[in-house]
Amino acid sequence: MSGAREQIQTLLEGAERVLIVAHIEPDGDAIGSALGLAWALRRRGTLCTVACADEVPASLRFLPGSEEFVARWRVDEDVMVVVDTSDTARIGAIYPEDARHEVPLVVIDHHTTNLRYGDVNWVEERAATCQLVLELVTTMGIPLDDVIATCLLTGLITDTRGFRTRSTDAHALQTAVTLVNAGASLGDIMDAVFRSRSSTMLRVWGLALSDVHLEDGVIWVSVSQEDLERVGAAPSATEGLSNLLSTVRDAEVAVVFRELRPGVVDVSLRSAPRVDVAAVALSLGGGGHRQAAGCLLEASLPEAQALVLNALRQSMTEKTTAAGGGTRRGVDDAGHSGA
Amino acid sequence: MSGAREQIQTLLEGAERVLIVAHIEPDGDAIGSALGLAWALRRRGTLCTVACADEVPASLRFLPGSEEFVARWRVDEDVMVVVDTSDTARIGAIYPEDARHEVPLVVIDHHTTNLRYGDVNWVEERAATCQLVLELVTTMGIPLDDVIATCLLTGLITDTRGFRTRSTDAHALQTAVTLVNAGASLGDIMDAVFRSRSSTMLRVWGLALSDVHLEDGVIWVSVSQEDLERVGAAPSATEGLSNLLSTVRDAEVAVVFRELRPGVVDVSLRSAPRVDVAAVALSLGGGGHRQAAGCLLEASLPEAQALVLNALRQSMTEKTTAAGGGTRRGVDDAGHSGA
Incomplete structure (x- = not known):
């Protein structure tokens, strides 16, 4: 070297x-x-x-x-x-x-x-x-x-x-x-x-967090296109939200579902060291790092939720910990800005 | 020494x-x-x-x-x-x-x-x-x-x-x-x-952030007793929320109003270096550090909001930057856990 x-x-x-x-x-x-x-x-x-x-x-x-x-x-x-x-x-x-x-x-x-x-x-x-x-x-x-x-x-x-x-x-x-x-x-x-957030961003987080779900170690929220429009926020307003979710004690995986337009959902995943979300993202056509990954799904919000939560459940039950490959697609090392 | x-x-x-x-x-x-x-x-x-x-x-x-x-x-x-x-x-x-x-x-x-x-x-x-x-x-x-x-x-x-x-x-x-x-x-x-938050805590944050206000450099949210009861959260669920608010770009001061019981409101203040919130808290019977302070008010939520926001507006207009005294009353150095 x-x-x-x-x-x-x-x-x-x-x-x-x-x-x-x-x-x-x-x-x-x-x-x-x-x-x-x-x-x-x-x-x-x-x-x-x-x-x-x-x-x-x-x-x-x-x-x-x-x-x-x-x-x-x-x-x-x-x-x-x-x-x-x-x-x-x-x-x-x-x-x-x-x-x-x-x-x-x-x-x-x-x-x-x-x-x-x-x-x-x-x-x-x-x-x-x-x-x-x-x-x-x-x-x-x-x-x-x-x-x-x-x-x-x-x-x-x-x-x-x-x-x-x-x-x-x-x-x-x-x-x-x-x-x-x-x-x-x-x-x-x-x-x-x-310290570079906007108040509009926090308003989007508020909408998302008001309906936060935690089941079997997976914490997740959804942001619809309508949510973003209602508060006049750009899609980037959800950046950092998955990091915030991952600060919850009992969450091994944090997921943010963001509807970009009808039928297209961007999925952001974060995980504790035991779980490899890169492998899950890869299986859904995405990629990333073990602890920070993502994918883009052609699906409605409920369909995307079902798809990803099932894949995660399966992966976590199998305790699949094989190192995931995949390129770093739209996911930076630190998982965007810190929450 | x-x-x-x-x-x-x-x-x-x-x-x-x-x-x-x-x-x-x-x-x-x-x-x-x-x-x-x-x-x-x-x-x-x-x-x-x-x-x-x-x-x-x-x-x-x-x-x-x-x-x-x-x-x-x-x-x-x-x-x-x-x-x-x-x-x-x-x-x-x-x-x-x-x-x-x-x-x-x-x-x-x-x-x-x-x-x-x-x-x-x-x-x-x-x-x-x-x-x-x-x-x-x-x-x-x-x-x-x-x-x-x-x-x-x-x-x-x-x-x-x-x-x-x-x-x-x-x-x-x-x-x-x-x-x-x-x-x-x-x-x-x-x-x-x-990483020690609960999902209930984030639900409380969601309720608060859905109605976040930003005016003249002051960002603030309120959490009523009813909010806490609705999601079954302890009053401590708002800990860290003022730190999150203070990550907003245009906010010089962040305030969380928390109703402990009817007529009693706990106020948590955070500020950028230019503003001395300890002095404001002190003037309202509280205390703390320049950048992290708090007070307890015998008032309704709207009364507390009016009182604190007025005091802040006055202090920020005067650019009062005299080092505030006051004992550290319920406010730790780092302003509770990081957001």
């Missing part, structure tokens, strides 16, 4: 222009890793461009440089670095397969399921890809400053849901110490990431 | 029996500090008793030794240590003023408003009193183990609401690193502290 890091260091030190790519539906770790690396390389004179096929979410627009993201592939950069992205599908529309081998493609990722599609792949388990970027920057002898530290700490905080995931080990906490000492404001980042 | 710590070390090293007292309505920092110190002193052969006037909350009963708390004052101990307690009123019913000077009374507290009522007072600003206990234990040369570390990390996590308060600095994070390295499980503690 350290061999890959050394190769990356050599490539980056020899490059005049670098393109850094974050994955689609970008989260704090993708945006933070890309920007943290860009700002660090700029400190030594490298020209850096950051790219992402999708828009930077509003909650991450406080990050310095977040307005710079372009939705394009390489133009005249000497090296491409793709961060936090486990497969090329996650690069999205800006990925032209035929332009693939023109310049070295570097992959830096903390997902051990990474398909190693780069010319150099540095894939190592960490709580966040930002930790790998910090290690690279430190190895390259680039001094940290508050801008770099803010970008990297944001990735660590979002991917660990504010240090609440099981991936948060002493090393992750030590990274936070380093970045705070370098000038990142933990309080500002926590506020930006976790 | 370090002089006080050295005196405390000398007193504790000379004691055969020590009584360690946590404050009324105990939170994780009070219970964690008391137990962390007790387990550490026991490692060197000291007999320790832990005392608290009130019961240990259910969410803290995972802590080793939490079942040992007795609601009594000193019997035959040589030294008393009161932790995390800013004044004698917070010791509660187990405090007999006349027994006060029989043996040395040691106070260890991170609240700088502490009234220094002990014979030796070690009051120093930290994110949690548990950090001071860790410093004392380390100075005394007592090796940490997983039991001591679990107790102390719990206090740090609850008082910083999972590292989300502004008091969480690099030193606090470094303390967490030390305690995780000593064997505390961050994940287990986070789960115990923040």
Whole structure:
């Protein structure tokens, strides 16, 4: 692994222009890793461009440089670095397969399921890809400053849901110490990431929670299109709701059913370590992580409920704990924002 | 300050029996500090008793030794240590003023408003009193183990609401690193502290949030006695709700009005750094911290709403930011459990 890091260091030190790519539906770790690396390389004179096929979410627009993201592939950069992205599908529309081998493609990722599609792949388990970027920057002898530290700490905080995931080990906490000492404001980042709800969002949560169900370890709520329209909320208003449900003591699995339009239901799943919701999501055409997964069903709300609750019941009875595959489809590591 | 710590070390090293007292309505920092110190002193052969006037909350009963708390004052101990307690009123019913000077009374507290009522007072600003206990234990040369570390990390996590308060600095994070390295499980503690809600609790939140109000930077909800009865919830079901409200972007102040019985309303206040809700609570006969305060009003729900919202509006217009006094009446440092 350290061999890959050394190769990356050599490539980056020899490059005049670098393109850094974050994955689609970008989260704090993708945006933070890309920007943290860009700002660090700029400190030594490298020209850096950051790219992402999708828009930077509003909650991450406080990050310095977040307005710079372009939705394009390489133009005249000497090296491409793709961060936090486990497969090329996650690069999205800006990925032209035929332009693939023109310049070295570097992959830096903390997902051990990474398909190693780069010319150099540095894939190592960490709580966040930002930790790998910090290690690279430190190895390259680039001094940290508050801008770099803010970008990297944001990735660590979002991917660990504010240090609440099981991936948060002493090393992750030590990274936070380093970045705070370098000038990142933990309080500002926590506020930006976790205090960005709207009152309309909470009104939707209210409608959903008023009719919360808990049966056999599964807690679930439904949000109909009508609910969203009634309070004038966007579908994204349910983000974070499944995390809130998963804070209930007796719930092993939390499910949010969201009707996008008649006959189409988006299902968001969270689970305690014993239950693998990625496997359940995969069996329904979706995917994700063991503890945070999702799927999109062509069904009415009651049909979707029956389908998913049955699949969960079966899976939990069988105590199926086989590690689920599947790509991370629309589910970030921390399961959206923390509740 | 370090002089006080050295005196405390000398007193504790000379004691055969020590009584360690946590404050009324105990939170994780009070219970964690008391137990962390007790387990550490026991490692060197000291007999320790832990005392608290009130019961240990259910969410803290995972802590080793939490079942040992007795609601009594000193019997035959040589030294008393009161932790995390800013004044004698917070010791509660187990405090007999006349027994006060029989043996040395040691106070260890991170609240700088502490009234220094002990014979030796070690009051120093930290994110949690548990950090001071860790410093004392380390100075005394007592090796940490997983039991001591679990107790102390719990206090740090609850008082910083999972590292989300502004008091969480690099030193606090470094303390967490030390305690995780000593064997505390961050994940287990986070789960115990923040994943202990009931579905009934969320149903109450649902009722409240369905009618959430946001006006002039103040977000508020009400929970009537009838609401609680309808879903069969205890009044404590609203705990954490004001923290959830305070995650709304445009809210500078969050208020939860809870009708305890006809004509009696409990008011819970949270605020962004600019607004001092302790001063507002104090003006209404309550108290607390600048960012987390509360009061009890003899009024109907509509009367209480009018009273508090007016006081807030006035305070926010005046930009009154004078540091509010008041004792911590029923409001813990982190504002109950994190949302």
